[in-house]
Amino acid sequence: MPTDTDEQQETETTTKEKYEFIEDLPGVGPATAQKLRDLGYHTVESLAMATIRELEALGVSEKKALQVIQTARSSIGVSFIRADQLLKQRQNVARLTTGSKSLDKIIDGGLETQAITEFYGEYGCGKSQVCHQLCVNVQLPIEKGGLNGGVLYIDTENTFRLERIVQMANHLGLNPEDVVKNIIYAEAYTSDHQIFLLENADEIIKANNIKLIIIDSLTAHFRSEYIGREMLASRQQRLNKHMHKLTALARAFNAVAVVTNQVMAKPDQFFGDAIHPIGGNIVGHTSQTRIYLRRFSHGPIRIARLVSSPYLPDGEEILKVTENGIEDVSEEEKATKSRGR
Numbered sequence: 001m002p003t004d005t006d007e008q009q010e011t012e013t014t015t016k017e018k019y020e021f022i023e024d025l026p027g028v029g030p031a032t033a034q035k036l037r038d039l040g041y042h043t044v045e046s047l048a049m050a051t052i053r054e055l056e057a058l059g060v061s062e063k064k065a066l067q068v069i070q071t072a073r074s075s076i077g078v079s080f081i082r083a084d085q086l087l088k089q090r091q092n093v094a095r096l097t098t099g100s101k102s103l104d105k106i107i108d109g110g111l112e113t114q115a116i117t118e119f120y121g122e123y124g125c126g127k128s129q130v131c132h133q134l135c136v137n138v139q140l141p142i143e144k145g146g147l148n149g150g151v152l153y154i155d156t157e158n159t160f161r162l163e164r165i166v167q168m169a170n171h172l173g174l175n176p177e178d179v180v181k182n183i184i185y186a187e188a189y190t191s192d193h194q195i196f197l198l199e200n201a202d203e204i205i206k207a208n209n210i211k212l213i214i215i216d217s218l219t220a221h222f223r224s225e226y227i228g229r230e231m232l233a234s235r236q237q238r239l240n241k242h243m244h245k246l247t248a249l250a251r252a253f254n255a256v257a258v259v260t261n262q263v264m265a266k267p268d269q270f271f272g273d274a275i276h277p278i279g280g281n282i283v284g285h286t287s288q289t290r291i292y293l294r295r296f297s298h299g300p301i302r303i304a305r306l307v308s309s310p311y312l313p314d315g316e317e318i319l320k321v322t323e324n325g326i327e328d329v330s331e332e333e334k335a336t337k338s339r340g341r
Helices: 004-014 030-038 044-048 052-056 062-076 083-090 101-106 127-137 162-171 176-181 191-199 202-207 220-225 229-252 280-286 331-340
Strands: 115-120 150-155 183-187 210-216 256-261 263-265 275-277 289-295 301-308 315-322 325-328
Touching: 044 062, 044 202, 044 229, 052 062, 101 301, 101 315, 101 325, 115 127, 115 229, 127 150, 127 162, 127 210, 127 256, 127 325, 150 191, 162 176, 162 325, 176 183, 191 220, 191 229, 202 210, 202 229, 210 229, 220 229, 229 256, 229 280, 275 289
Parallel strands: 115 256, 115 289, 150 183, 150 210, 210 256
Antiparallel strands: 263 275, 289 301, 301 315, 315 325
């Protein structure tokens, strides 16, 4: 049974001061605020997800760094809470439709906010097509499976095409001019550039009501720049930090985070699927939901398999990629697919 102390603590939690800018935080003056921005912390939300070691790079003491981080976390409500309060917070988690009811079904209604969803598969399986579709879908109203928000799109393979956005927007009855205005795009030329873009994205996310963060592809630059086993540890360390930054942004701004991933083949594997995503356990542990996409023959049909989720069972569904975007497969097409197996 809740006690008077419990009620007092809940009252204190709800009355804690909210800070709009990092300069407003106690102990953060103009000089420190500028140093924080140079490190990539432009908002209170991003600062709340920082670590003491990262702030010590500013030359501040461990005690002051801890104080600043704790104040920022208190301001946005990041602290120890009871499970019933956590349940209430989980109600803030929203779902973004993929455009396919079949795929939405196996991921509990759509891609969830505050988590990373990874799509991996061979070249031409539809990873970038799904990303384009999500760019449009996120701008739909909530009752239609959208999030009424914008998109931050980091492109590492030069696969982003506005022509596809226009086609998909027209199909959904949206004004293409309005849709493209809500997509903030950046092309990353190296892994360092890719990391820099994400580390300095918090202010853009907040100012543009970003509800979807896409990195397509996550591992392309890392794979090409860190060659050889002797570079593996360095690559994984940087990739790990990059993924955790993405998670922090998704949680701080209640946004959907989506990454696409390249794959490698293991020709010496004689049983099971020899296709494996790049990034090893680092990417596997950080991506809350992993979806494997693959082609079915040479037509528009794709097979989507839920490989990993913290709470959902594995599942497999089929969809198709058409000029309209990501769509469901008719019963007739499903029957044809079954006969072709």
